[in-house]
Amino acid sequence: MEVPLLVTDFLDRARKYYGDEEAIVATTGERFTYEEFGDRADRLSAALQERGIEKGDRIAVLDPNTHYHLEAAYGIMQLGAIHAPLNYRLTPDDYEYMLTDAGVKAIYADYEYAEKIEAIREEVPTETFITNDADAVEGDWEEFDELLEGVEPEYERPEMSEDEIITINYTSGTTGDPKGVCRTHRTEALHAQLVTIHHEITDDDVYLWTLPMFHVNGWGHIYAITGMGAKHVCTRGVDPEGIFTNIAEEDVSFLCCAPTVLSMLGEYYEDHDIATEGDNPMRVTAAGAASPEAVIEMVEEEFGWHFRHLYGATETGPLISTSSTRRLIDEDSDERFSLKKRQGIAPLGTVVDVVDEDGEVVPWDDETIGEVVVKGNQVMEGYWEKPEETEEAFSGRRDGWFHTGDLAVVNAEGMLSIQDRDKDIIISGGENISSIELEDTLFDHDAVGDVAVIPSPSEKWGETPKAFVVPANGDPENPPVSAEELTKFTRERLAGYKVVRRVEFVDELPKTATGKIQKFELREEEWEDEDRLVGEG
Template sequence: MEVPLLVTDFLDRARKYYGDEEAVVATTGERFTYDEFGDRVDRLSTVLQEHGIEKGDRVAVLDPNTHYHLEAAYAIMQLGAVHTPLNYRLTPEDYEYLLTDAGAKAIIADDEYAEKIDAIRDDVPTETFVATDADAVDGQWADYEALIDGLEPTYDRPEMSEDDVITINYTSGTTGDPKGVMRTHRTESLHAQLVTIHHEIRDDDVYLWTLPMFHVNGWGHIYAITGMGAKHVCTRGVDAGEIFRRITAEDVSFLCCAPTVLSMLGDYYEEHDVATEGDAPMRVTAAGAAPPESVIETVEETFGWHFRQLYGATETGPLIGTSATRRLIDEDSDSRFALKKRQGIAPLATEVEVVDDDGEAVPWDDETIGEILVRGNQIMEGYWEKPAETEAAFDDKREGWFHTGDLAVVDENGMIAIQDREKDIIVSGGENISTIELEDTLFDHPAVSDVAVIPSPSEQWGETPKAFVVPSSGDSQNPPVSGEELTEFTRERLASYKVVHRVEFVETLPKTATGKLQKYELREREWEDEESMVGQG
């Protein structure tokens, strides 16, 4: 029997079997059962349909980890429309590009971020603007609660195919312009099932949202936690004290985060007398970069939590590898923390290979470096309206495999460990930053003659952007601009997490005889005291 895989099945199942169980703890203090949560979703679907949203239309969501984002995601997808979550840390200019590129017909925005949209609303194709609190926003915004209050759910759910695109997630690329990663009902459904298995999600789990929901749909936890009938505990951001408070108050059992969040929790714990668990045992998954072994040791030995590392990308759902390999890691071994920080082994129904330039698998000797390639049912459909980029992502060293651009070694058990990156990208605190975008921005400053941006080691963020600048005067000792001024220059033009805080003035940049920039020389020098050429933090 063949039954279509649809993401709407996750909430349908939760409502059928867990209707009276608590589903969502909102940031506003409200609590909703799955029946109540589902009713709010149905009413929002009705509102969107009344505003002309149809199957295939893109609807953007600009919201932190609140119940509004969860409701909006399912309300959009129930209509067969395309959930398009946006990073809430961007600039108005970024949103102008994203909304235009996606052709977003409507947007649902948190009142804290709506003003960024208001600044560019006349320059985008978006027609419907909904704010979670319209009274707190200047401009013409419909109020979320007022729209759904007392409304009788009457929306029509269209017939959907598992091959329909149901969400677009934007990821930073090496070319600077973000690319919209298209994911179908099928890819999202299988992605969520893999997350459920490898994160061991149960119906009695209480999940604390610290990982942004806009990151590949919260690594699939929008679906997995809901489908299992578990409980969502929402947050508006990352605050170490608040995380510990919510864990103990709500008996949280599971959270996912960037490694830098674990470092923040460790620092906070050292300075405050706080409990690390409620009545439920805690487990945590980190991704974005491997944390230092000392952080894993603190998480497991001091906090008493079970740690696992996840490796992935927006294009892959994100799960490519996981260190949740209990039979391959001896919990009594001194090497267990070094093994747990590795990117691990492939999940079920997924093929991962580390290959050389000819596409041949490298030996499992933990020394030979190759590029990580992956294929599986959870891999993206392609990049939104970018066929050339889609083809390039899949058909280089091996046809039909997604090429990650990450360079790794493989140990005797098949566990991979990233050593470097082929792509011109920085991963800072779990966020991808295009070095080319930063270089283009710095080139706009009249005192910059030439520039190269590379990742620099950061104890807090794993990696942080560093700019090597050739000043227009040619004199690196007395440049016509300071590093602080260039930092401020990028701050005024880029999202906060992309700001260049480290600047080194140089006479020349390393280049080939044909003038091609050799960033690798700069990276080798910058990372010579580190274990690998990628950030850990």
């Protein structure tokens, strides 16, 4: 029997079997059962339907990890409308592009970030503006809770197909404008099932939201935690004291984060006498740049948590591989930390290969480098209204497979280890930063004659952007602008996490005979004291 895979099934199941169980611990101190969670989602669906929202319309959500984000996501998707979560660390110009590109008809924005939308309100096609504290926001915004109070929890749910797009996640492109990654009911549902299996999620889990919900729908946890009837503990960002307090008081059992968050927790732990667990044993999954072995050792030996690493991309849901391989890692071995920081092996229903220039699988010798390519049910449908970019993503060394642009080696057990990147992307503290975007911004400064931006090793962030600048006057000893001024220049134009914090003035950049900048030479020199050309942290 074939049953369509729909994202609405996750909340439907939780309401049916766990209706009286606690579903959400809100940042406001409120607590909601699954029936209450579902009722609020229904009321939002009804309110949106009253405002003309129909199946296929794009609705944006700009919110940290609060209960409003979860309610908005399901309230949108129950209408067959397309949920478009936005990174809350971006600039108004970024939002103007995304809201226009996706033709967003309505937006819910948290009061702390709504001003960024208000600034570009007249430039976008959006008609309905909702926030969770209208009194704190300039302009004409509707109040989320008042919206719910003004309607009955009754709406018309349309027929939906598993192959229809249900969410768009914007990712920073290595060139050009951001791209909207289109994901269907089917890709989201199957990815969430993989997450449930490989993260060993059960109905008695208590999940702490430190990973942003906008990051590929919180790596699928808005579905997986909900569908299993487990508990969401919401937050408003990363606060080490708050994380440890929540873990102890709410008996948290699981969290996901970037490696840099674990480093922050370690620094706080060293200076404070604080519990690292409640009544439940803790496990944590980190993704982004590989975690340093010292951090993994701290998490397991000092905190007493079970650590695993995840590797992925927005285009793949993100799960491509995981080091959650208990039979391949001897927990009593001295090598366990070096193995756990590897990107690991593919999950069920997924084929991951590391291939050479001819598309052939490289030997599992932990030495031969190839590109990571992937096929799986969790891989995206394509980029929103960008057919050429979509075709390019599935072309190259092996046509029909998604090409990650990451270069890796494989050990004898088949576990990946990323060594370098074949694309102009920097991963800093779990956030993707386009080198091209930074270069374009710096080129706008009159004192910059030429520039190349590469990732530079960072103990805190894993990687941080570094600009090699040829000054317009050609004199790196006496440039007409300081490094601090260029940092300020990027800060005024880009999201804070994209700022160029390191600048080196040079008289020329290494180039090929045809004038193409050879960033590889810059990277090799910058990373000569490291054992790979990508960051840890």
